[in-house]
Amino acid sequence: MNRIITLDEFIIQRQKDFPFATGELSGLLRDIGLASKIISREVNKAGLADIAGQAGTQENASGEVVQKLDVLADNLLISCLQNSGECCGIASEENDTYVPIEKSLNAKYVVLFDPLDGSSNIDVNVSIGTIFAIYRRISDDGACQLNDFLQDGVEQVAAGYVVYGSSTMLVYTTGKGVNGFTLDPSIGEFCLSHPNIRIPQEGKVYAVNQCAYHKFDAPIREFIDECMDKECTFRYVGSMVADVHRTLIKGGIFMYPATTTAPKGKLRLLYECNPLSFIVEQASGRSTNGTQRILELEATELHQRTPIFMGSPNMVNRVEEFILAANKVMV
Numbered sequence: 001m002n003r004i005i006t007l008d009e010f011i012i013q014r015q016k017d018f019p020f021a022t023g024e025l026s027g028l029l030r031d032i033g034l035a036s037k038i039i040s041r042e043v044n045k046a047g048l049a050d051i052a053g054q055a056g057t058q059e060n061a062s063g064e065v066v067q068k069l070d071v072l073a074d075n076l077l078i079s080c081l082q083n084s085g086e087c088c089g090i091a092s093e094e095n096d097t098y099v100p101i102e103k104s105l106n107a108k109y110v111v112l113f114d115p116l117d118g119s120s121n122i123d124v125n126v127s128i129g130t131i132f133a134i135y136r137r138i139s140d141d142g143a144c145q146l147n148d149f150l151q152d153g154v155e156q157v158a159a160g161y162v163v164y165g166s167s168t169m170l171v172y173t174t175g176k177g178v179n180g181f182t183l184d185p186s187i188g189e190f191c192l193s194h195p196n197i198r199i200p201q202e203g204k205v206y207a208v209n210q211c212a213y214h215k216f217d218a219p220i221r222e223f224i225d226e227c228m229d230k231e232c233t234f235r236y237v238g239s240m241v242a243d244v245h246r247t248l249i250k251g252g253i254f255m256y257p258a259t260t261t262a263p264k265g266k267l268r269l270l271y272e273c274n275p276l277s278f279i280v281e282q283a284s285g286r287s288t289n290g291t292q293r294i295l296e297l298e299a300t301e302l303h304q305r306t307p308i309f310m311g312s313p314n315m316v317n318r319v320e321e322f323i324l325a326a327n328k329v330m331v
């Protein structure tokens with residue numbers, strides 16, 4: 001039998017890569033690993049009455065319907081992030097504003113997350129996920145401040161996602177490559193299954209909400225037309241985590257462009273786009289809003305949205321060429 005490397009063991013091993021690390025980040029990653037195991041257990045019961053369906057008539061900060069599992073995952077992450085005492089505050093897609101962690105107000109890190117991504121897929125038993133980003137606080141000691149959360153994506157210290165699919169997988173980066181761990185339910189441990197993930201440089205799969213085709217700008221439609229002419233494969237789960245995970249492993253492009261009805265796109269910069277862009281770039285892929293690198297976009301509000309194009313360099317470069325050409329014509 002091959003030697004099993006658990007997530008906890010891997011995190012401890014990797015601490016050696018950071019000579020001045022004192023173990024705080026490792027504590028946070030372990031907290032997130034624990035929360036993910038509990039969320040995974042609950043997701044596996046998603047069809048059962050007390051977990052299924054909407055959380056009353058509640059809407060989140062973006063005006064979207066909230067599912068019971070969204071609330072459960074949000075609460076679980078907040079409570080597990082208090083374990084190690086290394087997190088001074090969190091910001092979540094489900095909360096209007098950031099939440100200081102009273103027990104560890106002076107801690108060094110803040111964590112931002114989308115507790116359950118793709119939640120409209122819960123009730124139809126399709127893959128969903130959790131996305132997280134960790135930043136070093138920039139304010140002095142004491143309660144965290146808004147600017148601790150409004151940092152550029154390039155400042156991320158670590159980021160990752162968990163996909164609750166045919167198996168549960170946790171994938172993360174601390175800026176030195178990307179590694180993936182599969183949850184072995186029989187021992188309750190995430191085990192290293194995908195070391196040093198690299199995205200295929202030449203992809204042939206495109207993922208986009210094709211129904212919105214007529215609402216996209218002309219260059220995006222031209223790119224999609226070209227994908228169809230070239231007989232690229234089309235895949236779209238409708239859970240960003242699952243679509244990006246497939247893109248990372250098989251290559252291709254995931255896009256959520258601006259539309260005439262959502263001129264800033266749908267996906268959230270801080271909770272979805274930045275962490276997944278950090279992972280994709282660390283796996284040698286690319287991520288852009290069409291004209292600018294996602295990780296360099298200025299964050300001005302917690303629930304900011306951005307269009308996004310991410311994945312294999314050949315396909316991201318190509319969609320950028322269409323956008324650039326259209327912008328030149330306009331000038």
Ligand SMILES: O=P(O)(O)OC[C@H]1O[C@](O)(COP(=O)(O)O)[C@@H](O)[C@@H]1O
Pocket residue numbers: 064093114116117118119120209238239240241256266
């Ligand atoms: O239904 P659409 O417009 O294709 O949107 C799908 C996108 O919305 C999301 O579900 C939004 O995430 P949440 O479920 O966390 O709100 C993404 O995961 C997905 O990529």
Ligand SMILES: [Mg+2]
Pocket residue numbers: 114116117118240272
């Ligand atoms: Mg989401």
Ligand SMILES: [Mg+2]
Pocket residue numbers: 070093114115116117118119
């Ligand atoms: Mg969500």
